[in-house]
Amino acid sequence: MTRMRADARRNAERIVAAAGAVIAEQGADASLEEIARRAGVGSATLHRRFPARRALLEAVFRDRVAVLCARAEELLDSADPGEALFTWLRAVGAHAVANRGLSASLMLGSECHDMIINAGEGLLGRARAAEEVRPEITIVHLLKLVSAISLATEQDPDGPAEADHLLAIALDGIRPR
Amino acid sequence: MTRMRADARRNAERIVAAAGAVIAEQGADASLEEIARRAGVGSATLHRRFPARRALLEAVFRDRVAVLCARAEELLDSADPGEALFTWLRAVGAHAVANRGLSASLMLGSECHDMIINAGEGLLGRARAAEEVRPEITIVHLLKLVSAISLATEQDPDGPAEADHLLAIALDGIRPR
DNA sequence: CTACGATATGGAGGACCACCCCACTTTGCA
DNA sequence: TGCAAAGTGGGGTGGTCCTCCATATCGTAG
Numbered sequence: 001m002t003r004m005r006a007d008a009r010r011n012a013e014r015i016v017a018a019a020g021a022v023i024a025e026q027g028a029d030a031s032l033e034e035i036a037r038r039a040g041v042g043s044a045t046l047h048r049r050f051p052a053r054r055a056l057l058e059a060v061f062r063d064r065v066a067v068l069c070a071r072a073e074e075l076l077d078s079a080d081p082g083e084a085l086f087t088w089l090r091a092v093g094a095h096a097v098a099n100r101g102l103s104a105s106l107m108l109g110s111e112c113h114d115m116i117i118n119a120g121e122g123l124l125g126r127a128r129a130a131e132e133v134r135p136e137i138t139i140v141h142l143l144k145l146v147s148a149i150s151l152a153t154e155q156d157p158d159g160p161a162e163a164d165h166l167l168a169i170a171l172d173g174i175r176p177r
Numbered sequence: 178m179t180r181m182r183a184d185a186r187r188n189a190e191r192i193v194a195a196a197g198a199v200i201a202e203q204g205a206d207a208s209l210e211e212i213a214r215r216a217g218v219g220s221a222t223l224h225r226r227f228p229a230r231r232a233l234l235e236a237v238f239r240d241r242v243a244v245l246c247a248r249a250e251e252l253l254d255s256a257d258p259g260e261a262l263f264t265w266l267r268a269v270g271a272h273a274v275a276n277r278g279l280s281a282s283l284m285l286g287s288e289c290h291d292m293i294i295n296a297g298e299g300l301l302g303r304a305r306a307a308e309e310v311r312p313e314i315t316i317v318h319l320l321k322l323v324s325a326i327s328l329a330t331e332q333d334p335d336g337p338a339e340a341d342h343l344l345a346i347a348l349d350g351i352r353p354r
Numbered sequence: 355c356t357a358c359g360a361t362a363t364g365g366a367g368g369a370c371c372a373c374c375c376c377a378c379t380t381t382g383c384a
Numbered sequence: 385t386g387c388a389a390a391g392t393g394g395g396g397t398g399g400t401c402c403t404c405c406a407t408a409t410c411g412t413a414g
Binding site: 107137141144145147148149151152153162165166168169170171172173174 | 284314318321322324325326328329330339342343345346347348349350351
Binding site: 188 | 389390391392393394
């Protein structure tokens with residue numbers, strides 16, 4: 001939010017756009033050099049603006065994570081707290097699989113990470129109060145599970161279907177007996 | 178098993194040993210150059226003997242995977258088929274967490290992958306016959322789940338404990354309702 | 355509207371990597 | 385013991401990430 005010069009802002013936007021495209025094609029460990037090249041920017045510019053790869057991933061996925069957070073907000077009004085939580089976790093998984101690299105970015109302790117944890121906390125709290133979820137399970141556990149599955153199926157031929165199935169299996173484990 | 182010259186065999190063994198050490202320290206994406214250096218061998222030798230990183234990982238972990246397969250064999254005689262399967266999956270997870278990089282190697286379609294799938298198949302079949310596991314679940318699902326969790330917790334501060342907990346949660350989902 | 359300091363830029367270069375080529379050395383069989 | 389076949393590793397190629405710094409651009413104060 002610091003005042004940025006107009007050209008700096010423009011370049012930052014081009015970098016994020018290019019990064020989105022390249023990461024979608026090649027995954028989260030795509031070449032930063034290639035991203036800079038495709039953004040029409042020197043590599044030094046990219047490195048100054050985003051000192052670590054993590055910072056770039058964060059910028060790329062921030063708004064998509066915001067969408068998931070908004071969805072969590074909506075689901076807080078749903079009648080069935082347990083189902084609301086499951087629905088949301090599935091949505092997180094689907095997003096992570098659809099956007100290559102997002103799951104990697106969710107694992108890193110970043111701003112995105114915190115945003116999504118806060119969003120999920122509410123849903124989990126409600127589900128727990130309704131005794132639809134075992135009490136010792138935390139939102140961090142759940143998100144790690146979702147990220148892990150997405151990451152593991154990322155370079156699989158039939159990724160999305162597989163991921164959803166695995167997620168369904170794993171999530172059955174969180175209900176109270 | 179083709180006849181190898183004595184020096185070639187000796188160098189191959191040194192490379193595998195060095196790779197084991199370096200991978201344990203730095204993870205599955207350790208530098209091959211560093212491995213060659215530590216084995217006292219030119220990098221060309223390493224690349225000729227192991228044309229892909231996967232081949233080297235396989236050689237490093239083959240015997241550890243064999244241990245897991247043997248354990249599966251033992252557990253086939255256990256009285257409780259469901260518990261036997263869970264015990265084994267937990268052992269697989271523990272091994273994957275203890276040996277950095279093993280989980281990555283398990284995910285790649287390799288000889289190790291096939292070995293461990295064959296080993297698990299027997300345990301799963303028994304558990305399924307005893308109706309301790311939902312029928313649509315495959316051994317590939319289970320191993321992917323275990324690998325994913327290990328991989329996800331690999332660079333976590335409290336990895337092992339976390340991984341075991343997540344695994345316990347996920348595995349609760351495979352029991353019939 | 356101009357001049358000037360703060361800000362931003364990107365090419366060049368250093369350190370590292372995977373992987374390959376090929377002149378040389380070692381091996382083990384006849 | 386001779387010698388062809390097998391094995392070796394230094395050095396090269398082209399890629400990566402990241403940093404320095406001379407240069408170009410911006411936005412404002414005058």
